[in-house]
Amino acid sequence: MKINHSKKTISASIAALTLFAGAVGIMGGWGTSEIVNTAVAEIAKTESATQLFEIDAVHSNVIFKIRHGSVANFYGRFNEMEGSINFDADKIENSSMNMTVQIGSIDTNNAKRDVHLTGADFFNARQYSAASFKSTGIKSTGDGTYAATGEFSFQGKTVELTADLHDIRTGEFRGGSVLGIEARFTIKRSDFGMTKYLDPNDPNKGPLGDEVEIIVAIEAAGK
């Protein structure tokens, strides 16, 4: 019996509190609601300023350039990539991006060489199947160009690097919003342990140079 009594007491208390809260809500009324609505609108405005874009791998390119035979520049590309960009058109510094490239998708215009490059002699792609970049900050460098700093992971190592961003454009295409960005950065393959066929005395000589310039031309579709 005591137990039942206690249950009734608790139920009554909850009911009373609910009514009280409802009364306060009605009395406090529209003043509180206005504040809440304004805040929601501000948040919505901020969110709408940052639009999510997904990288369109079919219309994007990841191109690399490396010195070959100590004299010539050799270009190759990676065909498989994915990633997204949270893009703020009003203030690009608020944007962020991440991207992953599949090493096995290397394309040097020669199938036999592509297989060779993914093996143990070079990329060891069975162990390190992807390279990725995740931005941590973007700064303006003037004239519509920006510098994106972020974490670049390659060959099992992650380093901080800065990529130059330029040719940043947005528009409408096929009924949807699209974003175009081009990024360029340079790495030393020796920083990632790729030292085979490297001349330790002069990185620009030897069969393959040390510096690799990477150009990432992205077309991304709005979501």
Added chain:
Amino acid sequence: MDPQVQERLMMFGGFIPGAVSMLLLMAAWYLHAFKASRVDHDEAEPDFEDDGQSPRRSVGPRWVLPILLVMGFVGAVYAVDPVFKLWPDSNSDRFAHAMVLIGLVGVLEGLVRLPVLVGIAVRFVGFGGAFWMLAEAYPAIFGDNTVFVGSAIFAGLASSLLVAGADWASEETPAWVDAATWLVIIGASMPIFFFNHFSLGAQYPAGVIAVLVSTGVTGLVFEDLRFARGGNTVLVGMLMALLVGSIIQSGAANLPAAMLIGVAPMVLLVPLKSESGIRRLLARLIILAAVLGASGGLMYQSSSAGGDDGGYESEMDFGYEE
């Protein structure tokens, strides 16, 4: 091949290990022969091994050969990848490390006469450890840990048993016969590794070939020199390591061709009654011609089936140039 790499390979994977091994082998085995001819057997008990029945001559400095073979291999690795890495993350950069481990096992065998089962166990640990170094980062290939551990056990045990048999035969075989046999096996394996997307496998053994030539010449002079207790261990271990590089790390273009390279050293197990070194060598060469010829044929067929290479001649860029 790039002139710089070729030059380094000729130096560090050719001339230097060849010359150093010739000098050291000649010196070590000369000292052994000198001591054996001067010292009275009864008074030099510590230098002799007692099998419980009769005094036996010292087997000589067998531990020198594994050191030199590993030196040749590491020299060739340095020629291709001249940056020292204490413990690289990339499994494809650990060939020198794996060979040092196998070399230590070979040196131990050369210094101490291990009972057969203990020897198999020690080599199993060495080969299994080398397999782990070179293949631990490929879960996508093995699926799960059970398959990986099973593969490591198979590689370690099969290699260890192969060495046990090869050592038994090598105790009765002049070193120059074994050296010539290994020269053919390794020399034939190099282009097969190369065409199996693993050009490093065609370059790393260069220094070992230089040491084998020196060993063969030394073996003609000093008849006590043998590949047993160390030499076979390093050579079988090297083939195992390169097979891991070709099959697991790179994905062999023709798996049967690569596997036949692993079968080739079994020619050392074939019992030959003839006392003539030349006859033994000829018999081995006939068997090797069949095994390695089949491997080369499969590789050629596979390469031809791949169609036009688009003008890519990787041997000109990075590979082994004869």
